[in-house]
Amino acid sequence: ILNEAGTLQPVGIVGELCISGVSLARGYHNRESLTLETFVPHPYDTKQRMYKTGDLARYLPDGNIEYAGRMDHQVKIRGYRIELGEVEAALLSIEHVQEAVVLSKENADGQNDLYAYFTAEQSLPISQLKEKLADQIPGYMIPSYFIQLEKLPLTSNGKVNRGALPIPEVGLQTGTDYVAPRTSMEEKLVCIWQDVLKVKEIGVKDNFFDLGGHSLRGMTLVAKIHKQFNKSISLREVFQYPKVEEMAKAIAEAEACGPDYIPAAKEKDVYPVSSVQKMVYLSTQIEGGELSYNMPGILALEGKIDMNRLQTAFQRLIQRHESLRTGFEMIRGELVQVIKPQMEFSMERYKAAPDEVEELFRAFVRPFDLSQAPLLRAGLIELEQDRHIFMFDMHHIITDGASMNIFVEELIQLYDGRELAPLRIQYKDFTEWKLQKEQRERIKRQEEYWLGVFHEELPSFELPKDFARPPVRSFDGKRHNFVLDKTVIQGVKQLEELTESTAYMILFSAYSILLAKYSGQDDIVVGTPIAGRMHEDLQHIIGMFVNTLAIRTAPMAEKTFMDYITETKETMLKAYENQEYPFEELVEKLGVKRDLSRNPLFDTMFVMQNTEQTDIEVDSLAVRPYEQTNTAAKFDLQLTFVIDQDEIQGSFDYCTKLFKKKTISVLAKDYVMILSAILRNPSIPLREIQLSEKVNKSKHLASTIELDF
Incomplete structure (x- = not known):
């Protein structure tokens, strides 16, 4: 202007x-x-x-002013903001290409694809175009379809008539030459990829990570491959062989391991618990920890609700999943599961104004008696005739994050009158299966890896704090939210390609660097949850499967970030390969001295959730996410990221008995500064990464920060 x-x-x-x-x-x-x-x-x-x-x-x-394209030619493809003119310019720079137009069109799955139309002096193969484009623009900007025309259609005033450009037939996509499956193995593998990635058209030269794959989906893929082929490949091999044709060869060369079948357990009065259930049970016995393992949820409902249908859906869901009918008792010094054959359930009903919802929700989330099933409650708040708030709360001992998604999805499907495929096994079958000799031997082999990771002296990690640590661990917590802007998101995606890693690994590495900067230490242990559903039979069961991995890294000052992310990737892949070893057993084997004031082995967690919360329309009822304000601090500090196609939402959950709100705000700012520094220069030495404030290596942050401004 x-x-x-x-x-x-x-x-x-x-x-x-x-x-x-x-x-x-x-x-x-x-x-x-x-x-x-x-x-x-x-x-x-x-x-x-x-x-x-x-x-x-x-x-x-x-x-000078540089022309950067048209506003109406900016599009978003799988979360990337793309300027079509930039792609067109790259195409035009390729030898023999005379004219080029790039469009964005919606595919059958509701996602956008890029279509490249061009004229040229001679016939040009797609592989050649892709190779040339890859030298100029990032992979996510390379079109999915290439269509060579004799001439571009024009309007009466001589401009390209974009509406007259033809839609290509299926088979020209992916930016590589489309190659259909050639063997039975490739056909079956493509079907598995389609199921995991929710992508319809996949060729054997497509890359798993280019199509939206990440570590979590990689582990789901590994489980499905085992189920389909009776062959076992590791997550590491998914990274090594990310194309269908490469992966098919790796599967063919792998040794047959036989069907990994979870049998149904014999009928008994009580059943053993899993290691992680034991850990949760013990943690809830700590004074002040009664609510620390509640997992509440809240949804907004708009439209007419049929209460009879909702009540029936609940009864059917509780009957379908034994975990929702399970209580826990100590018998002869052993914790066991007690499953009730049937159970009546009724929802709590309220009427309230919108500004009263938060207070009602806080009162709704209350301690469970773990011996009394169901460890589930639900409530409905009527705001007005066709506006309601649906609340639910489950104890972590019977559920995890994936289970919460299953719970909501199946409740909605049952409300809609749909029939669900029967479950072959239940959670109790999983706990009995884990006691089999073969499973115990596999866990023993994984134990060797974890004891090797921690064979050296355990680091005495301590973050600077505002308040002295109380003698008994406090669960009082608050949450600080922040959002990574689109420039950072795009940088992370480009760094994924450069380092052949994942967003999870990059964001985790930045967090461990932050902890090293604040603590003045270069031996860092951070906890991270793992879904724990390595077996395909477990994908649709409600239960507590999640395990915790203790990731030990060394962000030493003299390393460059490229060196460090390479080390971190290797560390994480090894941890994933040994993810079934229970964290609680590792703590016992290491002989970690129990301290009521803190968690064993680490006090900080890193969590990434790739699942999206979406609006759902059922009959005349719209179901939408409703923001929660409830926070319990299970750890001193926890960094969580939720990734969707448009943004990365971050949050720090922190213990208010240890940190002030202002301290965490500065911490979040420093994290973003670290991330920005490594995106600008991935080869930067870690010592050169600056923070917003000079943090002294003292245990009391408030008295030791010198402001730079």
Whole structure:
């Protein structure tokens, strides 16, 4: 725009180009709304307007303006913001290409794909185009379809008629030459990929991670491959052989391991518990920990609710999953599961105003008696006739994050009158199966790995704190939320390609660097949860499967980030390969001295959730997420990320008996600074990464921070 001095002034890094000095009388004939949208008020002259051209421009350091494409040519593909003109320019730079147009079109799954139309002096193979484009633009900007035309269709005024460009037939996609499965193995593997990735068209040269794969989906893939082929490949091999044809060869060469079948347990009065259930039970016995393992949820319901249908759906769900009918008792010094054959269930009902929901929800989340099933409660708040808030609360001893998703999805399906496929096994069958000789031997082999990781002296890690640690661990907590902007998100995705790692590994590495900077130590142990559903039979069962991995890294100052992320990737892959070893057994084997004031082995967690919360329409009822405010601090500090296609939402859960709100706010700012530094320069030495404030290596943060400003 023009400033008061009459010189050009930038409107940001990339701004919309406007032409100043347009008369107030100008506009679109009989189209007042379009005129108001396009002819905007001038910031310094009320008698003039500015015309929004629809072009994007960059203000360069030398005073020139660089054209950066059209506003209406910006699109979003799988979370990436893409300028179509940039892709077109890259295509035009390829030898023999004469004209190029790139469009974004929605596919059958509701996602957008890029279509590249071009004319050329000769026939050009797709593989050659992709190879040339890969030298100029990131992989996510390479079109899914390439269509060579004799000439581009034009409008009457000589512009490209984008609406007349043909839709290609299926089979030209992925930016590589589409190659259909050639063997029975490849056909079956493509079907598994389609199920895991929710992508319909997959060729044997497609890359698992390019199509949206990540570590969690990789582990699901491994479980399905075992089930389908009776062959076992590791998550490491998913990284090593990310293409269908490569993975099919790896599976063919793997030794047959026989069917991994979880048998149904014999009928008994009581059943053993899992190691993780034991840990949860013991943790809830600590004074003040009664609510620390509650897992509440809350949803907004809009539309007419049929209470009879909802009540019936609950009864059917409780009958379907034995975990929802399970209590826990100590018998002869052993904790056991007691499953009730049937159970009646009724919801709590309330009427309230919207501003009373938070208080009602807090009162709704209360301690469970673990001996009394069901360890589940549900409530419905009526705000007005067709507006309700649905609350539910389960104890962690019978559920985990994946189970919560199963609970909501199946409740909605049952409410909708749908029939669910019967479950072949239940959680009790899993706990009995884990006691079999073969399973115990596998756990023993994994134990050797973990004891090797911690054979050296355990680090005495201590973050600077605002308050002295209380003698008994406090669960009082609060949450600090932040969002990573689109520039950071795009940088993370580019760094994934550069390092052949995942967003999880990159964000985790940045967190361990933050902890090293704050503590002044370079031997860091961070806990991270793992889904624990390595077997395909467990994918649809409600239960507590999640295990905790203690990831030990060494973010030493002299290392570059590229060195460190390579080490971290290797550490995590090894941890994933040995993920079934129960954390509680590791603590016992290491002889970690129990301290009521803190967790054993580590006091900080890193969590990443790749699942998205989405709106659901059922009959005349809309189900939408409702933001929770409830927070219990299971650890001193926990960093959680939730990733969807548009943004990465972060949050620090912290113990209020140890940290002030302001301290955590600064911590979050420093984390983003670290992440930005490594994205700008992945080869940066860790010692050169700066924080916003100089943090002294003392145990009391408030008295030792020197402000730089």
